[in-house]
Amino acid sequence: MALVDGEPLIRWNWVADHLQDFVDLTGEHLFLSLAPVVLGLLISIPLGVASIRWSWLYPPVFAGANLLYAIPSLALFMLMLDLTGLNSRWTAIVPLTGYTLAVLVPNVVDGLRQVPASVRQAATAMGFGTWRRLIQVELPIAVPVIMAGLRVATVSSISLVSVAVLVGQGGLGQLFTDGAQREFPTPIIAGIVLTIILAFAADLALVTAQRLLTPWARSRKGTA
Amino acid sequence: MRTHRWVRSFAVSLYFILALDHITASTGAGEEVGRLITFDGVTKRYADGTVAVDDLDLEIPTGRITVLVGPSGCGKTTTLRMINRMVDPTDGVVAIDGTDVRSKNPPELRRGIGYVIQQAGLFPHRTILNNIATVPYLLGWDKKKARARARELMDSVGLDPAMASRYPYQLSGGQQQRVGVARALAADPPIMLMDEPFSAVDPIVRKSLQDEFLRLQAELQKTIVFVTHDIDEAIKLGHKIAVFQVGGKLAQYSTPDELLAGPKDGFVADFLGGERGLKRLRFFRELDAEEAAARSGDAGGPGPDGGPGADEKAGEGDTTGGSDDSPVGGR
Amino acid sequence: MNILGLFWEWFSDSANWQGTDGIPTRLLEHVWYSGLSLLIAAAIGLPLGLLTGHTGRGGFVAASLANFARALPTLGIVILVVLIYGVGLGPVLTALIALAVPPVLVNTYEGIRNVDADIKDAARGMGMTGPEVLFKVEIPAAMPLILLGLRTAAIQIVATATVAAYVSLGGLGRYIFDGFQRQDYKAVVGGSVLVVLLAVIVAGIFLALRRLLVPAGVRQSGRVA
Known part of the structure; x- marks a missing residue:
């Protein structure tokens, strides 16, 4: 594989001709990468809460998260094929949800642990029940830490999903295999640039959301 | 009056x-x-x-x-x-x-010059004994002498000798402050x-x-x-x-x-x-x-x-x- | 359970243990690429992280770099590098290293930077020189984060080296891509499971390193992300 002599890195007319493709692929990319983040968030909050409530649960959950995080995505996608088949979006979504969990669960637990005991006691003394206290007091206080994890998970998911093109589901990743097969760099560069733009846009959206969600924490910076 | x-x-x-x-x-x-x-x-x-x-x-x-x-x-x-x-x-x-x-x-x-600060500033990775012996070590004292000196100081500031091998996070605030004072006194x-x-x-x-x-x-x-x-x-x-x-x-x-x-x-x-x-x-x-x-x-x-x-x-x-x-x- | 059956069938087939496409060769290739890249990435990232962390300069650049690196699609980068510079170990290793330096650098920077100001103040106040503060106080206290950075880089490298087989590199990824090409799912599963096992071993090694290198007094704080 090598560049044909005289081939420029970017052919702008090709870019201009494929704008509609970019839009379609970007939409697909967003769906494939954000669905796992949403699913991961929905699962990690109860899992994190449970890990706080029953502390014996945390070590295995934490170890599992660490282990899952270490497994290369390509291998996971390939093994998923056995369960979901080549033409299912779940082949990409399930492993990516796993990675989101691996990042988010420890952050949810950390965030909840950082709620000062005095605040928790004050809430209890004022008559909050366990669940109401959790939803109205503890989770909001944990938002900055959870958000930091969510940002990492979102950006990772957006960049990782292109690997799933190798199992037929990759959004912008299709630009990479396309460029590789034709030894044509323009789509590859377009794919990289679009992925980075998406990642930063999503990150910016999350930062903005966090500022709106936690007006009391504006001066503090989130941990990444 | x-x-x-x-x-x-x-x-x-x-x-x-x-x-x-x-x-x-x-x-x-x-x-x-x-x-x-x-x-x-x-x-x-x-x-x-x-x-x-x-x-x-x-x-x-x-x-x-x-x-x-x-x-x-x-x-x-x-x-x-x-x-x-x-x-x-x-x-x-x-x-x-x-x-x-x-x-x-x-x-x-x-x-x-001995130096003691508000939060004690103990080194989290060193045992109490080694925290106290910091300056003697820096000055190149031999290990035995530095440790003997640290033990002696633990006694002077009223720390239980059993704490020698503990780490700072295992001590209360008051105990940490005693370690801080002992550490500052170590090289006399x-x-x-x-x-x-x-x-x-x-x-x-x-x-x-x-x-x-x-x-x-x-x-x-x-x-x-x-x-x-x-x-x-x-x-x-x-x-x-x-x-x-x-x-x-x-x-x-x-x-x-x-x-x-x-x-x-x-x-x-x-x-x-x-x-x-x-x-x-x-x-x-x-x-x-x-x-x-x-x-x-x-x-x-x-x-x-x-x-x-x-x-x-x-x-x-x-x-x-x-x-x-x-x-x-x-x- | 189907997967484990397939894996065992593949793994126990003596034909898969011989020649340039044999399991020992591929495994060694994978370990070799990964180890070399990690070593070089550490040789670049650690000193830079220690320096920026100790002096406190360049923090913003380091943090932006990490965010940027996380957003990079590895498959695209590897393909692009190979397309421009040709197939070969050099270009692929360069890509692996480029992706692994940021996590090492940033975690080292953050680790050193976040050592309690009181501790640094006490160290200086007791007469430690700059290098003494760094080596005797900051590095031991920052060890959990430094190791976390190396671990993240190692995981990244093992995964990317798998993907790199797409551009005709050796390593365990070969089984996955060749198997996929031949529609030999057994080989795909075989390669994938081996990659998973390798990743688990790498994670295990870092767990052991943590026990070995992180002083007991700082092992308390163990945030991972």
Whole structure:
């Protein structure tokens, strides 16, 4: 594989001709990468809460998260094929949800642990029940830490999903295999640039959301 | 009340004459007087234009506890940190025994000066014993000697020997502060700088730390510079008190008794707070007569000392930097 | 369970243990690429992280770099590098290293930077020189984060080296791509499971390193993300 002599890195007319493709692929990319983040968030909050409530649960959950995080995505996608088949979006979504969990669960637990005991006691003394206290007091206080994890998970998911093109589901990743097969760099560069733009846009959206969600924490910076 | 005062000023004069005598005697012999710290026209101005310390002249006596006190932002900590060159002055000279501190490189200078800070600043990765032995290790003592010294200090500051192999996170705040004090004493430095060492612990622990600190100092006779924002602590611990006001100006520098009896201006009076008479009464009740005399009339000359430790102290001055392993005098 | 059956069938087939496409060769290739890249990435990232962390300069650049690196799609980068510079170990290793330096650098920077200010102040106040503060106090206290950075980089490298087989590199990824091409799912599963096992071993090694290198007094704080 090598560049044909005289081939420029970017052919702008090709870019201009494929704008509609970019839009379609970007939409697909967003769906494939954000669905796992949403699913991961929905699962990690109860899992994190449970890990706080029953502390014996945390070590295995934490170890599992660490282990899952270490497994290369390509291998996971390939093994998923056995369960979901080549033409299912779940082949990409399930492993990516796993990675989101691996990042988010420890952050949810950390965030909840950082709620000062005095605040928790004050809430209890004022008559909050366990669940109401959790939803109205503890989770909001944990938002900055959870958000930091969510940002990492979102950006990772957006960049990782292109690997799933190798199992037929990759959004912008299709630009990479396309460029590789034709030894044509323009789509590859377009794919990289679009992925980075998406990642930063999503990150910016999350930062903005966090500022709106936690007006009391504006001066503090989130941990990444 | 009036007779009381008269008797005291007589005692003070008498004491002062004796003290002067002591000074002339020791300087006459041509030996080192001790570790006298002087500030001469010292100003610290930061890059953003704020003046932390403004044209400070101060003479800190040897073998005594001198307390720098004032509200936050008054420059007391900056003043302290200029002694071991954690901060260098913009103008003026800080000198120890007449030698500009800037003639020594900072690490060398600091190894000869004990340093205790508010949160103790213990190294989380080192055991208590190794924390205390830090400066001896830096000075290249052999391991055995450094550890033996650390064990001895654990005993002096009232730490259970079983804690030697524990880590800082396993200790309470008060215990950590004791380790901080022991660590600063490890190489037997003639000078100790203490920056709010007891303010992060609860009042009961604080009181016991203060009491033990006074007991220890009665034995060790170090030249101690102690920063606090708590005027009661200043009165309890200080032989001399320097009251700073915001903007880095020295408002008053005198003994606790003089301070309580005659605050120089409204700021000092305010800072001392109400019930000055009561504070003064308590101040005297807590001291034995001899100590009280020393701390009410002494004008701040170097080396005045009514206690029995005076002579040992002169000898102790030689152990600068801890090159010698003689245990702390008097133990 | 189907997967484990397939894997065992493949793994126990003696034909898969011989020649240039044999399991020992591929495994060694994978370990070799990964180890070399990690070593070089550490040689670049650690000193830079220690320096920026100790002096406190360049923090913003380091943090932005980490965010940027996380957003990079590895498959695209590897393909692009190979397309421009040709197939070969050099270009692929360069890509692996480029992706692994940021996590090492940033975690080291953050680790050193976040050592409690009181501890640094006490260290200086007791007369430690700059290098003494760094080596005797900051590095031991920052060890959990430094190791975390190396671990993240190692995980990243092992995964990317798998993907790199797409551009004709050796390593365990070969089984996955060749198997996929031949529609031999057994080989795909075989390669994938081996990659998973390798990743688990790498994670295990870092767990052991943590026990070995992180002083007991700082092992308390163990945030991972």
